[in-house]
Amino acid sequence: MAQRIEEERSGRKQAPVIEPGHTFGSVTDQISSIVLNRPTSTGWFIGFGFFFMLTMMLLYALAYLFLKGTGIWGVNIPVGWGFAIVNFVWWIGIGHAGTLISAILLLLRQSWRNSINRFAEAMTLFAVASAGIFPLIHTGRPWLAYWLFPYPNTMRVWPQFRSPLVWDVFAVSTYFTISLLFWFIGLIPDLATLRDRSENPFAKIIYGILAMGWRGSARHWHRYETSYLLLAGLATPLVLSVHTVVSFDFAVSIVPGWHTTIFPPYFVAGAIYSGFAMVLMLAIPIRKIYNLEDFITERHLENSAKVMLATGLIVAYGYVMEAFLGWYGGSKYDAFLLWNRLHGPYAFFYIMLWVCNIIVPQVLWIRKLRTTPAALFLISGVVLVGMWLERFIIVVVSLQRDFLNSSFGMYYPTRWDWMTYIGTIGMFLAAMFLFVRILPMISIFEMRTLLPEAEVKE
Amino acid sequence: MSATLHINQSELAAPPVMATLGQRSLVIGLVFVVVCAFGAFTSPHTFYSAYLTAYMDWLGVTLGCMVILMLQHMTGGAWGLVIRRVMEAAVGTLPLMAVLFIPVVLGIPYLYAWAQPQALAKDVPLQQIAHSYLNAGGFVTRAVIYFALWGAIAFFLLRWSAEQDTSSQHSTLRFRVVSGPGILIYALTISFASVDWVMSLQARWVSTIYGMMFIAGQVLAGFCFVVVMETILSKRKPMSEYLHPKEIHDHGKLILAFVMVWAYFNFSQWLIIWNGNLPDEIPWYLRRLNGGWAAVGLALVIFHFVAPFVMLLGRQFKRRTRTMVWIAAMLLVMRYVDLWWNIEPVFSPTIRVTLWTIACPLAIGGIWLWLFARNLRQRPLLPLYAPHVRELLEPAHE
Numbered sequence: 001m002a003q004r005i006e007e008e009r010s011g012r013k014q015a016p017v018i019e020p021g022h023t024f025g026s027v028t029d030q031i032s033s034i035v036l037n038r039p040t041s042t043g044w045f046i047g048f049g050f051f052f053m054l055t056m057m058l059l060y061a062l063a064y065l066f067l068k069g070t071g072i073w074g075v076n077i078p079v080g081w082g083f084a085i086v087n088f089v090w091w092i093g094i095g096h097a098g099t100l101i102s103a104i105l106l107l108l109r110q111s112w113r114n115s116i117n118r119f120a121e122a123m124t125l126f127a128v129a130s131a132g133i134f135p136l137i138h139t140g141r142p143w144l145a146y147w148l149f150p151y152p153n154t155m156r157v158w159p160q161f162r163s164p165l166v167w168d169v170f171a172v173s174t175y176f177t178i179s180l181l182f183w184f185i186g187l188i189p190d191l192a193t194l195r196d197r198s199e200n201p202f203a204k205i206i207y208g209i210l211a212m213g214w215r216g217s218a219r220h221w222h223r224y225e226t227s228y229l230l231l232a233g234l235a236t237p238l239v240l241s242v243h244t245v246v247s248f249d250f251a252v253s254i255v256p257g258w259h260t261t262i263f264p265p266y267f268v269a270g271a272i273y274s275g276f277a278m279v280l281m282l283a284i285p286i287r288k289i290y291n292l293e294d295f296i297t298e299r300h301l302e303n304s305a306k307v308m309l310a311t312g313l314i315v316a317y318g319y320v321m322e323a324f325l326g327w328y329g330g331s332k333y334d335a336f337l338l339w340n341r342l343h344g345p346y347a348f349f350y351i352m353l354w355v356c357n358i359i360v361p362q363v364l365w366i367r368k369l370r371t372t373p374a375a376l377f378l379i380s381g382v383v384l385v386g387m388w389l390e391r392f393i394i395v396v397v398s399l400q401r402d403f404l405n406s407s408f409g410m411y412y413p414t415r416w417d418w419m420t421y422i423g424t425i426g427m428f429l430a431a432m433f434l435f436v437r438i439l440p441m442i443s444i445f446e447m448r449t450l451l452p453e454a455e456v457k458e
Numbered sequence: 459m460s461a462t463l464h465i466n467q468s469e470l471a472a473p474p475v476m477a478t479l480g481q482r483s484l485v486i487g488l489v490f491v492v493v494c495a496f497g498a499f500t501s502p503h504t505f506y507s508a509y510l511t512a513y514m515d516w517l518g519v520t521l522g523c524m525v526i527l528m529l530q531h532m533t534g535g536a537w538g539l540v541i542r543r544v545m546e547a548a549v550g551t552l553p554l555m556a557v558l559f560i561p562v563v564l565g566i567p568y569l570y571a572w573a574q575p576q577a578l579a580k581d582v583p584l585q586q587i588a589h590s591y592l593n594a595g596g597f598v599t600r601a602v603i604y605f606a607l608w609g610a611i612a613f614f615l616l617r618w619s620a621e622q623d624t625s626s627q628h629s630t631l632r633f634r635v636v637s638g639p640g641i642l643i644y645a646l647t648i649s650f651a652s653v654d655w656v657m658s659l660q661a662r663w664v665s666t667i668y669g670m671m672f673i674a675g676q677v678l679a680g681f682c683f684v685v686v687m688e689t690i691l692s693k694r695k696p697m698s699e700y701l702h703p704k705e706i707h708d709h710g711k712l713i714l715a716f717v718m719v720w721a722y723f724n725f726s727q728w729l730i731i732w733n734g735n736l737p738d739e740i741p742w743y744l745r746r747l748n749g750g751w752a753a754v755g756l757a758l759v760i761f762h763f764v765a766p767f768v769m770l771l772g773r774q775f776k777r778r779t780r781t782m783v784w785i786a787a788m789l790l791v792m793r794y795v796d797l798w799w800n801i802e803p804v805f806s807p808t809i810r811v812t813l814w815t816i817a818c819p820l821a822i823g824g825i826w827l828w829l830f831a832r833n834l835r836q837r838p839l840l841p842l843y844a845p846h847v848r849e850l851l852e853p854a855h856e
Contacts, residue, residue, distance in 0.1 A: 251730045264723075330587055365638075
């Protein structure tokens with residue numbers, strides 16, 4: 001009753017984090033049966049098959065790249081950082097939402113995260129894996145990429161530690177490692193549930209090995225909670241540091257459009273922005289197809305939409321400050337950059353960037369749209385396009401015309417650029433298809449803690 | 459059950475110590491106002507920079523409390539309810555801060571290169587920006603707009619809060635309707651204000667993160683001020699009844715977070731400008747890392763970041779006002795030092811402490827605290843009809 005009075009006074013009704021009527025048993029049944037009992041549908045095979053084909057296209061594009069070299073791409077002087085860097089930044093940004101949901105929201109005691117953290121973390125892993133491909137192949141000789149690591153060698157090759165590109169190697173590899181560990185440790189209790197419930201002997205063995213002997217004893221839980229909290233603490237700075245280092249890749253140079261001090265927080269906000277857009281684009285179809293509306297409720301959609309709105313506004317703040325201070329500072333190169341963005345050959349993309357990233361998402365102020373799945377799905381798609389355009393504008397338009405008129409040039413991506421990019425989307429989604437089929441996509445035991453049964457009475 | 463809990467609003471009045479605090483602050487304030495008035499006439503060249511520094515410092519506390527208040531309305535949570543009245547009393551000083559802006563306007567010819575004909579004559583690009591943007595007319599017009607917007611936010615939040623004290627029938631939705639856009643308005647206005655008032659001191663220097671550094675600093679100042687006040691209040695009734703270690707812990711965590719955010723922004727700005735090493739930008743740091751100012755910069759690194767960061771990592775440390783108050787007080791001083799390090803090197807290449815450096819913050823602060831204490835005493839210390847407040851008054855379950 002108290003809650004109802006509260007809702008009336010605050011003028012709105014909030015959807016619950018988990019629909020009423022569930023018990024410990026029903027939660028476990030419903031989530032684990034998706035993996036164990038539900039027959040694999042034709043739709044799943046078609047979807048997986050399609051994205052697997054795109055993955056094959058990626059491998060084809062990569063094989064040809066290794067054969068011929070980066071000349072098959074559109075990159076050249078002056079635009080030496082083309083699609084490879086645009087896509088790298090885009091993918092790694094998408095990964096950030098998973099870490100934010102799993103680590104920061106855990107520390108902030110936001111229990112609504114419990115139903116979306118698992119697949120958001122999986123999303124992080126696959127996104128970081130997709131991101132990792134790009135700088136590797138952009139080196140031109142990926143088989144020598146280990147030179148990026150500082151290891152004792154007879155060639156006297158030592159990485160330049162003043163370069164943020166080297167920091168990237170450490171930032172991204174740490175990020176992937178911590179994300180993987182975090183995801184796996186969070187999975188252990190659920191893997192044990194699947195082991196115990198699985199009837200297929202082969203699956204039982206696999207899940208059994210992965211569950212690492214979990215018996216659910218009080219000591220196991222105690223150690224689990226401690227390690228999970230510690231990993232959350234370790235992962236929290238990574239949400240900021242990884243994209244900060246990525247922003248340094250640009251900002252420590254002196255290229256107009258790259259060298260600006262707001263880049264670190266603005267990149268981090270943009271990363272979370274695009275990450276939540278991806279979370280929504282995945283969550284909305286998944287909850288529909290697997291009938292998970294009880295667990296991923298309107299509340300989750302609305303909260304994610306609010307995070308998108310807030311981070312989108314920080315991104316908008318970045319655009320405003322950059323444009324205003326570019327004019328205010330009176331540097332002719334900065335002024336030209338602004339002119340070139342607005343009137344240059346890529347002006348259409350710059351305008352679209354404003355439309356996709358700033359103008360369209362303002363509809364999220366309307367509560368009705370924040371709780372309408374179809375609308376959210378569309379808006380998220382628009383934001384993902386917008387954030388990709390943002391990176392394109394930053395990378396390409398800044399390089400394309402910088403200080404010397406004689407070195408102005410254009411950048412046109414080739415079909416190999418597109419095949420690689422679309423191929424990574426295929427790989428990402430194929431991996432997501434596999435994930436929802438073989439692992440519990442919602443954390444079973446964390447969902448159980450949200451039930452009224454779980455409340456400890458004093 | 460909370461419905462059976464009967465509390466008289468008079469039992470929630472601020473303790474008499476606030477009256478004492480107000481009186482003594484007023485005396486100190488008035489004494490130093492006289493000193494400052496003397497300074498404004500006798501040595502305007504050294505006075506106005508110190509005044510601007512002190513003004514930005516106390517404005518930071520005021521606006522910082524306003525942002526935290528809006529955040530509290532947006533997010534809810536016991537951490538904000540227990541300090542809501544402290545923040546509201548601080549926001550209530552905004553009219554005073556608007557009046558105290560007048561000396562800054564009077565000081566324009568002494569403070570800003572864009573208002574000095576001989577400086578303008580040497581610098582053609584500065585002439586252009588001074589013609590179109592940085593001129594006294596624009597400066598004052600924009601300041602009026604900023605204060606009007608801040609005043610409007612403060613007016614509605616305080617007025618509705620007063621209405622909420624009379625009955626439980628009012629919806630809390632309107633607080634959020636103002637607070638959501640309010641945070642946005644604050645972020646934009648303070649960014650432009652920091653460009654006008656502080657960044658433009660160093661003519662033609664630009665840093666796009668500068669506004670965010672002010673936001674982080676002001677929110678931090680707000681939280682630190684609140685912790686100092688809750689330390690005084692929680693020793694006495696009524697706050698001793700409802701301020702639990704859990705809420706103090708939350709305030710400690712938020713201070714830690716903003717200490718880190720402040721350091722993150724400052725480090726980012728430094729790294730990017732240092733690595734670029736461009737003639738337009740690097741003089742800002744050269745000024746502040748030579749002539750003795752480097753020691754101040756180092757003190758900022760240690761006492762504005764390293765020391766509070768290390769100490770605030772401890773859980774027990776954050777759960778007691780007895781320990782938190784020292785960190786909060788130190789950070790409040792460091793906020794002033796930070797602004798001093800930002801502003802004063804423009805006027806003096808070597809480190810300089812004048813009488814006004816000490817007198818101005820005491821003059822403004824004395825009057826500010828008097829008004830704050832007066833505001834605080836006019837209302838019960840808890841918004842009794844706000845949602846979830848009664849849960850606070852029940853015995854703690856820890």
